[in-house]
Amino acid sequence: MRNLREEDMLFGATLHNVKFLRHILKSLTIVEDVILEIEKGGMRLTVEDGLCIQASLFIPQEIFAEYYLKPQLDQVDTTISFALNLASLTNCLRMTSDEDCKLIIIYSGAAYPLVLAFNRATDSNIAIEAELKTKSFSGALNFHKHTMPNECNTIIMKGINFSMLFNEIDVSSEEIAILLSPREPYFLLRATGRVHAEATVQVAKTSNTIVQFNCTQDLQMRYRSSHIRFASKCLAFAHTVALTIYNTGLLNIELLVNNCNPDATAARRAGSTTTHSNILEEPTANLKYFITPLLIE
Secondary structure, eight states: OOOTTOTTOSEEEEESOHHHHHHHGGGGTTSSEEEEEEETTEEEEEEEETTTEEEEEEEEGGGSSEEEEOOOTTOSSOEEEEEEEHHHHHHHHTSOOOTTEEEEEEEOOTTSOEEEEEEETTEEEEEEEEEEOOBOOOOOOOGGGSOOOSOEEEEEEEHHHHHHHHHTSOTTSSEEEEEEOSSTTOEEEEEEOTTSOEEEEEEOTTSTTEEEEEOOSOEEEEEEHHHHHHHHTTGGGEEEEEEEEETTSOEEEEEEEOOOOHHHHHHHHTTSOOOHHHHHTSOOEEEEEEEOOSEEO
């Protein structure tokens, strides 16, 4: 097995919860290639389809059991970026279904492939390795780096409650209208089908399903249902969901996804009593969807 600190290695990491990564990558299956950006604080995976939808998954370095990024002498903040075929990446992650299997990631530069090595914790002498060809890419929009308008409406809900709302409407419809308002009906989802059939769900700001309600203006926008469906794929794994509509019409659905890193969790909890606040303080992956509207009403 390769040493994570080989001199020619630019980046190396170990992840013990391969199942977590395997499941969350399903939410990025929008286009063929995914852009990886590796920095000191963690790893970001981004996909986008034209100017219509972008999904950005950030996995903080605390989620990894080991995380090494070689400093670059000519850079203040070292960042490594390249593109991969997303289907190839997900297929590699399905090479093993062992619950006790750990994933080792190694990247040595543009001239080398990305190496994924799977090692069973019960037998360190048995390993599976795969090499993925990396690609260059043209710059993405990177909505997560842009300064967003100050005028926006935001609600925050528990993931399970948000998932139940989407289960009550037909996400296979053509369009979904979203209304956020400081007045009744406060929060409304309306799905419109091909034969003009409608399904509507509304939630009052005083509902116990709402964690935070911050709406100062009437904003109602329409979005392509197929774009909303991508975000709904990961609702089952999210413990918190924030939905924001900017006055430009841009929709941001942000999901905080639970992580189960056995080593990191055990280290934090050693010698202390587990409480609800301990669980909330555990590192989480951040998944953001940015979706442009069909029509500003």
